[in-house]
Amino acid sequence: MQYLPNVLFAVLLAVTAVLFAKQASKIRRNILLGRDLDRSDNPKLRWKTMFMVALGQSKMVKRPVAGLLHIVVYAGFVIINIEVIEILIDGLFSTHRVLLFMGAFYDFLIGSFEILAILVLVACLIFLIRRNVLKIKRFWSREMTSWPRSDANLILITEVLLMSAFLLMNASDSILQERMVEHFSKAGAFPISSFFVPLFDGMSTDSLIFMERFCWWFHIVGIFAFINYLPISKHFHIILAFPNVYYSNLEKLGRFSNIGAVTNEVKLMMDPTATPPPADGAPQTFGAKDIQDLTWKSIMDGYTCTECGRCSAVCPANQTGKLLSPRKIMMDVRDRAEEVGKNIDKHGKDFNDGKMLVNDYITAEELWACTTCNACTDACPVNNDPLAVIVELRRYLVMEKSEAPKELNNMFTNIENNGAPWQFPMSDRLNWAKEEQ
Amino acid sequence: MSQLVVPTMAEMTAKGETPEVLFWVGCSGSFDDRAKKITRTMAQLLTKAKVKFAVLGTEEACTGDPAKRAGNEFLFQMQAFTNIQVLNAYNVKKVVTTCPHCFNTLKNEYPELGGNYEVMHHTELLQILLNDGRLSVAGGKFKGKKITYHDACYLGRANDVYEAPRDLIAKLDSEFVEMKRSRAKGLCCGAGGAQMWKEPEKGNKDINIERTEDALEVSPDIIATGCPYCNTMLTDGVKNKNKEGQVKVFDLAELVAQASDL
The missing domain is CATH 3.40.50.1860 (Rossmann fold)
Known part of the structure; x- marks a missing residue:
């Protein structure tokens, strides 16, 4: 009986690890459904970008209020997790505060965790108020339906509960330490939880032990549950933000990819004597109709998106009431990737559900509203590129379906016929030099 | 001439x-x-x-x-x-x-x-050319004139060219005033991405009007641009606001030319 808690703990830990590995590997598989893209160049600059943008949150602070609050939660999350190491050891080996041999440094650690915990708690409460009371516009736009809103609230409430459990655990622990209860050796500094001590001081030792144990288990089981909530939540960004920024586009934002398959065809058209390059595999769709036609990086963008809506807040089309929302583009990519992934799980690799990313998720009206201004890509704190998806879907509509808006077809025809988007002959191109000022 | x-x-x-x-x-x-x-x-x-x-x-x-x-x-x-x-x-x-x-x-x-x-x-x-002395600008032409600059997306965000246009305005000896949204945060004029050739999608406002309002907010005498499309869009926007009497839209080349007495 004595080992029951340890066994239970070990089982929970193992289940958490296995479940998470399973979910993460499915997301990895879904990301790799995308087309190849080589982003292995320039590792030095990539590490630097990751250090600045992901670790250093350089783009988050461009909106200072949300940015600074986010840094508090982020720093709290990372640092307080040192405590989890101790919890894991204590849980597995029935020790109590196993790291206290560090002495004064241990007190410093616990004290810092407490200060961070209260900061995180307050920041999360402010975030909840911003979303639910102040109703900041970007959290209530069209694509922020009930699940994305609940997801955000669930994450924030979970963090509030986890931090509360941590502080209450310390409060009861410190009283037990004062009462010299066996097992509760004197350790730690409690700059925050000491304020809660008067609330529980009158409780019996047994009740306090129960409270301490309850909070301890609540905290760690909460973390285990939260880890496995991540893969179905926007909160997965805490993991993917790092590789996503590492593999982000390092080119000038104005540079769009040139389609290699088109280059081959155009070369053949311009020089009929040229030999076509050997075809490798099935002919590639021009542009993208579904997630398999996007690059793996675009799908990773979708899974990394944390739905903050900074992209849509700066989008000229979105600000002027058009349907286009770059955030929705990212969410649609992820949701479609999830759907395709579930189909593969249920029906095998080649199952076709008759749906596509274009039309079923993202409409032509959204796509044609984009000015390709790159405000969204510039604003994204995790270096997502919604514009890459928009352009691939436009390419599909134009090159595979011939479904460009009529005015754009006229523009194409003009360029084909007279080398300008308007109907002026090339022979008139130098007329400006002869006209009067 | x-x-x-x-x-x-x-x-x-x-x-x-x-x-x-x-x-x-x-x-x-x-x-x-x-x-x-x-x-x-x-x-x-x-x-x-x-x-x-x-x-x-x-x-x-x-x-x-x-x-x-x-x-x-x-x-x-x-x-x-x-x-x-x-x-x-x-x-x-x-x-x-x-x-x-x-x-x-x-x-x-x-x-x-x-x-x-x-x-x-x-x-x-x-x-x-100005730095090398191959061109020169005479002071005084724009004295007391308020100039704001609209960043073209494909010059600014797309290619990080923010300084050269601003440096030209600085050389004009005018009063330069930055719009609230500028540089990497500059709002598109609405013409990029082939929008120039089509009607906008359904919405509650045209993008060039939104951007013109940004510019008019700082009450400039001149809106400077470095892009023919931005020029068209902002000129239309200023007309739409019935401000074409007070506010002129010029390309930076035109401003330099005016100051060089061309």
Whole structure:
């Protein structure tokens, strides 16, 4: 009986690890459904970008209020997790505060965790108020339906509960330490939880032990549950933000990819004597109709998106009431990737559900509203590129379906016929030099 | 004013000469009445600075930018290969253009297809010419005038050219005022991504009106731009607000020309 808690703990830990590995590997598989893209160049600059943008949150602070609050939660999350190491050891080996041999440094650690915990708690409460009371516009736009809103609230409430459990655990622990209860050796500094001590001081030792144990288990089981909530939540960004920024586009934002398959065809058209390059595999769709036609990086963008809506807040089309929302583009990519992934799980690799990313998720009206201004890509704190998806879907509509808006077809025809988007002959191109000022 | 002499690459090559720089005029600069004025002004400035330049003239064709942004990669690459053949045949090394869209396409998308040139936006070249003393601006012309600058997306965010245009305005001895949204945060004029050729999608406002309001908020005398499309969109916006009497939209080349007494 004595080992029951340890066994239970070990089982929970193992289940958490296995479940998470399973979910993460499915997301990895879904990301790799995308087309190849080589982003292995320039590792030095990539590490630097990751250090600045992901670790250093350089783009988050461009909106200072949300940015600074986010840094508090982020720093709290990372640092307080040192405590989890101790919890894991204590849980597995029935020790109590196993790291206290560090002495004064241990007190410093616990004290810092407490200060961070209260900061995180307050920041999360402010975030909840911003979303639910102040109703900041970007959290209530069209694509922020009930699940994305609940997801955000669930994450924030979970963090509030986890931090509360941590502080209450310390409060009861410190009283037990004062009462010299066996097992509760004197350790730690409690700059925050000491304020809660008067609330529980009158409780019996047994009740306090129960409270301490309850909070301890609540905290760690909460973390285990939260880890496995991540893969179905926007909160997965805490993991993917790092590789996503590492593999982000390092080119000038104005540079769009040139389609290699088109280059081959155009070369053949311009020089009929040229030999076509050997075809490798099935002919590639021009542009993208579904997630398999996007690059793996675009799908990773979708899974990394944390739905903050900074992209849509700066989008000229979105600000002027058009349907286009770059955030929705990212969410649609992820949701479609999830759907395709579930189909593969249920029906095998080649199952076709008759749906596509274009039309079923993202409409032509959204796509044609984009000015390709790159405000969204510039604003994204995790270096997502919604514009890459928009352009691939436009390419599909134009090159595979011939479904460009009529005015754009006229523009194409003009360029084909007279080398300008308007109907002026090339022979008139130098007329400006002869006209009067 | 003396007659504008604009040599073509064909003429220059026939004489066995090589220009210092090729002036890429672009479709807007060749055909749009407002943009043609900017083209002429730029040609005059180049002449005044004694820059040996040439244009392709009737051998120039659309870079393919609007086709590419609209998703027509075939048409884009057809244009690109045709232009690259011409440019490479003339052994062009340096290009200047008054259009940020041509600038971006030539600079970023042509190299992979075999077209490698040093490409400059005209504000960058004008900055160099002024710094080197090949052009000069007389003070006083814009004294007390309030000028704001609208960042073209394909110059600013797309290519990080923020300083050259602002430096030109600083040289004009005017009062420069920045819009609330500027540089990387600048709002698009609404014409990019092939929007220039189509009606906007359904919404509650036109983008150029939103941007014009940004500009009018700082009550400028002049809105400066470095892009023919932005110029059109903001001129329309100012008209829409019935402010064309008080607020003028000018290309930076025109402002430099005015200050150089051209």
